[in-house]
Amino acid sequence: MQRLIxxxxxxxxxxxxxxxxxxxxxxxxxxxxxxxxxxxxPRPPSPAAIEAAxxxxxxxxxxxxxxxxxxVEALRRYHGxxxxxTGAGMDGVIxxxxxxxxxxxxxxxxxxxxxSFYGIAAAAQGARVVNVPRREDFSVDPAAFIEASxxxxxxxxxxPNNPTGNSVPPEDVEAILEGMDGLLFLDNAYVDFADIDYxxxxxxxxxxxxxxxxxxxFALAGLRVGYAFVPAWLEPFYQxxxxxxxxxxxxxxxxxxxxxxxxxxxxxLEHVQEWRRRFTEEVPFRVYPTDANFVMIDVAPxxxxxxxxxxxxxxxxxRSCTSFPGLGDHYIRVCIGEDWENIxxxxxxxxx
Numbered sequence: 477m478q479r480l481i482x483x484x485x486x487x488x489x490x491x492x493x494x495x496x497x498x499x500x501x502x503x504x505x506x507x508x509x510x511x512x513x514x515x516x517x518p519r520p521p522s523p524a525a526i527e528a529a530x531x532x533x534x535x536x537x538x539x540x541x542x543x544x545x546x547x548v549e550a551l552r553r554y555h556g557x558x559x560x561x562t563g564a565g566m567d568g569v570i571x572x573x574x575x576x577x578x579x580x581x582x583x584x585x586x587x588x589x590x591x592s593f594y595g596i597a598a599a600a601q602g603a604r605v606v607n608v609p610r611r612e613d614f615s616v617d618p619a620a621f622i623e624a625s626x627x628x629x630x631x632x633x634x635x636p637n638n639p640t641g642n643s644v645p646p647e648d649v650e651a652i653l654e655g656m657d658g659l660l661f662l663d664n665a666y667v668d669f670a671d672i673d674y675x676x677x678x679x680x681x682x683x684x685x686x687x688x689x690x691x692x693x694f695a696l697a698g699l700r701v702g703y704a705f706v707p708a709w710l711e712p713f714y715q716x717x718x719x720x721x722x723x724x725x726x727x728x729x730x731x732x733x734x735x736x737x738x739x740x741x742x743x744x745l746e747h748v749q750e751w752r753r754r755f756t757e758e759v760p761f762r763v764y765p766t767d768a769n770f771v772m773i774d775v776a777p778x779x780x781x782x783x784x785x786x787x788x789x790x791x792x793x794x795r796s797c798t799s800f801p802g803l804g805d806h807y808i809r810v811c812i813g814e815d816w817e818n819i820x821x822x823x824x825x826x827x828x
Contacts, residue, residue, distance in 0.1 A: 510817035517695035528733030550732035566702040585631040588802035622655035641766025668693040670767035699727040776806040790824035
């Protein structure tokens with residue numbers, strides 16, 4: 477019966493996941509492992525988010541609000557008067573945007589190396605994916621990106637970029653928007669950790685979608701809440717293409733609660749900034765500049781896979797970057813964790 481499976485799934489793998497902390501702990505005999513592989517927030521969700529989620533549980537016998545009205549209102553209080561759509565994580569928003577605008581066989585451009593799911597989701601829709609390499613220092617050449625995106629219905633640009641951590645200056649994004657004839661999906665999953673703001677571009681450009689997530693600074697990775705700023709013309713079509721009731725009542729309530737707790741956001745940002753500085757100063761390998769809650773490290777002459785295995789043996793779980801398209805085999809990505817996790821990582825990497 478495997479003949480029924482589409483070729484894009486029989487010829488290659490899907491998304492590459494990090495190892496599970498429990499598996500590493502059992503394999504190497506640790507009670508607990510430093511979980512620094514998945515760019516998670518090491519702190520629990522805001523008490524306001526937990527309280528709102530618990531209250532929402534009492535009404536889960538009913539379907540959730542298909543328009544996520546309460547969450548959208550919370551987003552407007554947090555960000556300002558923009559138009560928003562939601563999805564089951566950033567991944568759900570990405571899939572729905574692709575489904576909304578891309579016909580099978582049409583071109584989708586992706587700035588690489590980057591998050592692999594853009595290409596996976598576009599291929600699932602039958603799109604023709606074109607990778608647009610970044611410069612040697614992982615910055616984006618706007619002219620090259622515009623040229624490679626000609627004729628593309630949709631293009632993806634991640635900033636701060638996963639896994640390299642660097643941001644694209646707003647003026648470069650604006651130049652790309654001016655030169656493109658399609659829609660630009662700007663993935664801002666990590667922008668809460670950066671001193672940079674792309675939201676004003678939404679007021680000036682009709683071909684921009686800015687994707688965001690509640691998984692990172694808001695500590696709701698397990699509840700899968702994604703959202704996006706969208707132009708007015710796109711919103712009704714996105715809603716038609718969206719999976720019905722994709723976002724559940726508990727997730728929406730928790731997200732609205734988390735958005736209201738700005739003190740929690742500030743505390744998390746300060747924690748990340750302090751440990752980013754320490755990683756950059758103390759790691760005995762090249763650490764790339766980052767605006768995210770992680771760092772990318774060149775561990776040459778070791779490979780990323782080898783370094784990941786050696787660190788796992790020391791009770792530290794990091795991400796090898798070998799699965800990222802367009803990146804070499806000698807990089808690892810390390811998230812900022814709790815203090816004890818970060819200390820264990822620094823001790824381990826110094827003895828790699």
